[in-house]
Structure formats: C-alpha cells, structure tokens
Amino acid sequence: MHDIHDIEEAERMGRARSRIFFVLAMVFFAGQSAYFASSPATRDSHARIGAWLILVILILLLLATGGFLLKGRRVRDLLNDETVRMNRLAAQATGFWVTIIATLVVYVESIFDPVSFNEAVHIIVTLGVGAALISFAVRERRAHRLG
Amino acid sequence: MADALLNRLREARDAKGWTQAELAARVGVSRKTINTVENRVFTPSATLAIKLAEALDLSVEQLFWIDR
Numbered sequence: 062m063h064d065i066h067d068i069e070e071a072e073r074m075g076r077a078r079s080r081i082f083f084v085l086a087m088v089f090f091a092g093q094s095a096y097f098a099s100s101p102a103t104r105d106s107h108a109r110i111g112a113w114l115i116l117v118i119l120i121l122l123l124l125a126t127g128g129f130l131l132k133g134r135r136v137r138d139l140l141n142d143e144t145v146r147m148n149r150l151a152a153q154a155t156g157f158w159v160t161i162i163a164t165l166v167v168y169v170e171s172i173f174d175p176v177s178f179n180e181a182v183h184i185i186v187t188l189g190v191g192a193a194l195i196s197f198a199v200r201e202r203r204a205h206r207l208g
Numbered sequence: 209m210a211d212a213l214l215n216r217l218r219e220a221r222d223a224k225g226w227t228q229a230e231l232a233a234r235v236g237v238s239r240k241t242i243n244t245v246e247n248r249v250f251t252p253s254a255t256l257a258i259k260l261a262e263a264l265d266l267s268v269e270q271l272f273w274i275d276r
Contacts, residue, residue: 063233071238072229142237144250204240207247 063135071139078128078140079201085123086195089116093187105179113183120190124149124156124197148200156193163188212275218246220264220271234263 096104096113127141127149163185167176176184221231221242228242235242237256244250245260252260261268 063236065229065233068229068232068239072240075238075240138236139238142241143253143256144238144241144244147250204244204249207240207243207249 063139067135067139071136074129074132074136075140075145075201076205079198079205082123082194082198083202085120086191086198089120089187089191089194092116093183093191096183113187117186117190120194124152124190124193144204145201148197148204151200152193152197155196156189159192160185160189212248213251213272214248214275215245215272217242217260217264217271220266221246224264231260231263235259 093113096109127137127145129137129140132140167181167184170176171181221228224231226234228246229239232239232242235256236259241250241252241256245252245256257268257272261271264271
C-alpha cells in the first residue's frame with residue numbers, strides 16, 4: 062500500500078508534467094518554425110543543429126521514461142501507472158503515423174523541389190517527435206482535467 | 209461497436225467511505241487513474257480490475273460488467 066503523501070505528490074507532479082510537456086512542445090515547434098524561416102546560409106550552423114539534436118534526444122528520453130528519474134521509486138511508479146502508460150503508447154502511435162505521413166509528403170515534394178537529406182530528416186523527426194510529445198501532453202491534461 | 213465496460217466503483221468506494229486518493233493508495237495507482245476509471249474514460253487492465261475488486265471486498269463481476 063502506498064502512502065497518501067505519495068499519491069498527492071504524484072498528483073501534483075503529474076499535473077506539472079503535463080503542463081511542462083505542453084509548453085516544451087510549443088517551444089520546440091516555435092524553435093523549428095524559426096529554423097525553417099531563416100536563410101539556408103545561417104540555418105545549418107553546428108550550434109543550431111546541435112541544439113535541435115539535444116532537444117530531440119531530451120524529448121525522446123522524456124517520452125520513453127516519463128521523466129522524474131531522480132524521484133523515489135514509489136512516486137515514479139505512480140507517475141507512470143496504467144493510464145500514463147496507455148497515454149504514452151497512444152502518443153507514440155500518433156508520432157509513428159505523423160512520421161510516416163511526413164515522410165510520404167517529403168518524398169512527393171522532393172520530386173518537384175529537391176530536398177536535401179539533412180533537411181528531410183530534420184522535418185520528419187521534428188514533426189514525428191513533436192506530435193508524440195504534444196499528443197501525450199494533451200491526453201494527460203485531459204485526464205487531469207476530469208479530476 | 210465495442211462493448212462498453214460499466215462499473216460501480218464510485219458507489220463501492222463511497223460505501224467504504226474512502227476518497228479517490230485513499231483507494232488509489234490501497235491499489236497503488238494515481239488518483240487520476242481511479243477518477244478516469246470511475247468516469248469510464250479509461251478501461252482498466254484485468255490486473256487493475258482484480259486489485260480494485262480485492263480492495264473493495266467485491267468480486268470483479270460485482271464491480272465491472274459489460275453493457276450489451
């Protein structure tokens with residue numbers, strides 16, 4: 062049996078997580094919009110590509126683990142209970158379908174207007190990872206709102 | 209169309225005089241999970257359904273049934 066304090070802490074942290082993930086998704090998409098709006102000459106600096114790559118890895122890590130890796134096991138288990146795991150699976154499925162559709166769109170687009178390999182990967186990964194993150198955040202927010 | 213799984217979780221919990229958080233603590237899930245099961249937003253796994261029934265001293269069939 063868990064302590065009521067653990068339940069309340071997990072509740073508070075779960076709500077915070079859904080808000081943080083939503084904001085992170087918005088920041089991620091805004092950053093990538095600015096990236097694609099900039100001129101190709103300045104776009105592909107190592108710093109910008111590196112920042113994008115770090116953010117993508119961070120988001121994938123958050124989606125895979127649910128975050129809060131430094132919290133105690135009892136609270137972490139509550140933060141990744143059955144509903145969270147279902148929401149995460151559904152979010153990963155959303156990310157998968159967005160990735161496939163984005164790949165097909167980029168493929169067709171490249172027939173008319175050549176897209177570099179790096180650009181294609183950047184677009185596809187950004188959309189797939191971003192969609193999974195926002196899908197998870199929205200599902201979690203909706204579940205918390207019911208309470 | 210998929211059959212809907214109905215439950216009397218809220219009534220059974222109220223009969224025990226427990227809050228959602230208290231039931232969550234006994235079963236080892238978050239309060240949100242109890243709430244989404246009560247509101248039929250989330251269909252629990254067989255494992256969770258058994259744990260809920262055990263915590264409330266009911267059989268799974270008394271707690272959950274299919275709306276046909």
